[in-house]
Amino acid sequence: MxxxxxxxxxxxxxxxxxxxxxxxxxxxxxxxxxxxxxxxxxxxxxxxxxxxxxxxxxxxxxxxxxxxxxxxxxxxxxxxxxxxxxxxxxxxxxxxxxxxxxxxxxxDVVSSDLLLGMGSLNPVYSFSNFDKGKIMTLAKCYPSEFDDGKIRDLSYQLDTFIIHMRSGNPKFSSLQGIRDLAKALVEANLAETYSLVYLLVKLTLILPVATATVERAFSSMKHIKNEVRNSIGNQYLNDCLVCYIERDVFINVSNDVIIDRFQNMKTRRGQL
Structure with a gap:
């Protein structure tokens, strides 16, 4: 073992x-x-x-x-x-x-195709992992979004897209992930020009939500919603989970900032 x-x-x-x-x-x-x-x-x-x-x-x-x-x-x-x-x-x-x-x-095969397609869209190192075939396979996993006509158009669009991205434009030469690519396409007013590529990029940004992030969230629930707090309300549970899961961010927030925000929400009988 x-x-x-x-x-x-x-x-x-x-x-x-x-x-x-x-x-x-x-x-x-x-x-x-x-x-x-x-x-x-x-x-x-x-x-x-x-x-x-x-x-x-x-x-x-x-x-x-x-x-x-x-x-x-x-x-x-x-x-x-x-x-x-x-x-x-x-x-x-x-x-x-x-x-x-x-x-x-x-x-399974579908999951592997999705992951490889996502990796092929990664803009790191001037799209070093770009693979048109894998991206096309990824698009075919979304038949409701990409019919036969859009699949054909996407193929032509990808040919122009990759040449454009590797042309040396500083806006696209230092991107660190698919999220940065989506943001750069919008800022450069290219989201409509490469509408099918942009749609596929948005779909790949949604997919990772169901991976390790969700597993960490459910694991965190065991610490927050235990037997003692079994009747905790949904909104309060959500607030607690955000603070626990993103504790690396919240550790930089001082107690004074939290107290001031709480105090300014409404008039209270006493000052904290």
């Missing part, structure tokens, strides 16, 4: 970052899945050697792998398989299969 978790550690870390690098995240996803699959096919013998060495060093009794495996405490009814089969097939394979299934469920 330690090796399985270690293989997915880098992927977990990059997915939990607030400023996610989508392209790298997808690459780490594929690397993790390939490593797990390789471990399933070729890693049993080496793992068995490591476990045997550990048990020898710590004087832990090792059952004979060719003997019959008896589930539970009863020694009367054999399972019909050996210890080697039980440990390899019913434990080792199952643990890896569960991990692979979880990754496949969370990141």
């Amino acid at each position: 330690l090796k399985v978790l270690a293989m997915s550690n880098e992927l977990s870390m990059i997915l939990q970052k607030k400023d996610q690098d989508i392209v790298n995240a997808v690459e780490f996803l594929n690397i993790t899945k390939n490593r797990l699959q390789d471990m399933r096919e070729n890693g049993w013998e080496s793992l068995l050697d490591d476990v045997s060495s550990f048990c020898d060093v710590h004087d832990i009794l090792i059952p004979k792998l060719d003997e019959s495996y008896f589930p539970g405490k009863s020694k009367c009814k054999s399972s019909g398989v050996s210890y080697a089969h039980h440990l390899c097939v019913e434990v080792f394979f199952v643990v890896i299969d569960v991990q692979l299934q979880e990754l496949n469920d969370r990141f």
Whole structure:
């Protein structure tokens, strides 16, 4: 289990970052899945050697792998398989299969296409990750927004768009993310000129809301809305969650500023 978790550690870390690098995240996803699959096919013998060495060093009794495996405490009814089969097939394979299934469920083909398309729109380093094919695939994930005619128009629009973005205009040469790209298109009065690209950019800005940010918010709710505060109102809960989730921002707000704002809301009997 330690090796399985270690293989997915880098992927977990990059997915939990607030400023996610989508392209790298997808690459780490594929690397993790390939490593797990390789471990399933070729890693049993080496793992068995490591476990045997550990048990020898710590004087832990090792059952004979060719003997019959008896589930539970009863020694009367054999399972019909050996210890080697039980440990390899019913434990080792199952643990890896569960991990692979979880990754496949969370990141299916559609999710991967969405993530890769988002990464291809990232303007960092003069759109170094730009890939027209992946962006077109992303657009096809929104059939209600992009019909066949708009898909065709988007293809032509992207050809002009990428040349324009890489032309050396200082407004677009130092953008740090898709959010900056959307803002720059509006400020340069290009949102209507590249209307389909701008629409796709807006859609990609909505999508990340359902990733790690939401998971962190639900995790924070366990700290805020516990058994003691189970009857807390929705508005008060929202206010508390904002302060807790964005505590890196609120830590810079002094108590005096909070007191003054509270005092100026309306006339009170006493001064704070």
